[in-house]
Amino acid sequence: MLKKEGIEPKNVICTLKLARYFDKDGVIPKYGLQYLRYYLGLNVDAVPHTALGDIYVLEALFNRIYAKAVIEFGDDTVSKMIEVSKKPVLYRRIPFGKHKGLKMEEVPLDYLQWLSDTDLEEDLRYTIEQYLGAWE
Numbered sequence: 001m002l003k004k005e006g007i008e009p010k011n012v013i014c015t016l017k018l019a020r021y022f023d024k025d026g027v028i029p030k031y032g033l034q035y036l037r038y039y040l041g042l043n044v045d046a047v048p049h050t051a052l053g054d055i056y057v058l059e060a061l062f063n064r065i066y067a068k069a070v071i072e073f074g075d076d077t078v079s080k081m082i083e084v085s086k087k088p089v090l091y092r093r094i095p096f097g098k099h100k101g102l103k104m105e106e107v108p109l110d111y112l113q114w115l116s117d118t119d120l121e122e123d124l125r126y127t128i129e130q131y132l133g134a135w136e
Contacts, residue, residue: 011082012082012085012086013078013081013082013085014084015058015061015065016031017084017085017087017123018065018069018084019031019036020089021084022068022072023092024092026093026103026104030095033054033057033058034048034049034057037057037060040061042057042061042064043060044056044057044060066081088122088123088127089123089126090123090127090130091104091124092104094107095124097111097115098111104127104131107131112131112132116128116129116132
């Protein structure tokens with residue numbers, strides 16, 4: 001949305017990438033904002049899928065992630081969060097298709113090879129390349 005308005009901030013903190021980053025065991029089935037709200041038990045008095053409601057949920061999610069980041073990153077928390085946000089982050093589970101929900105290491109190699117020839121968003125492409133590279 002910001003890019004459409006000609007605004008391209010150089011340093012951003014992406015709660016989606018950070019949620020994936022901190023879910024190292026792949027226990028979270030989905031990463032949609034409202035899904036994370038309920039999955040993580042974020043206590044937010046807000047109407048889902050409204051601009052203001054989503055801002056409140058995002059704030060609560062950011063605070064949860066920030067608290068976890070302080071533990072992992074220490075004094076350099078904000079710059080490390082920005083660093084994670086700039087790089088591709090591994091998916092732990094396949095988010096769609098006939099293998100939806102499987103951990104990436106459980107997805108058949110031929111399916112990952114087929115996916116690698118399709119148009120994928122950056123994080124999923126990076127993940128598939130990592131898994132294919134591990135099998136070579």
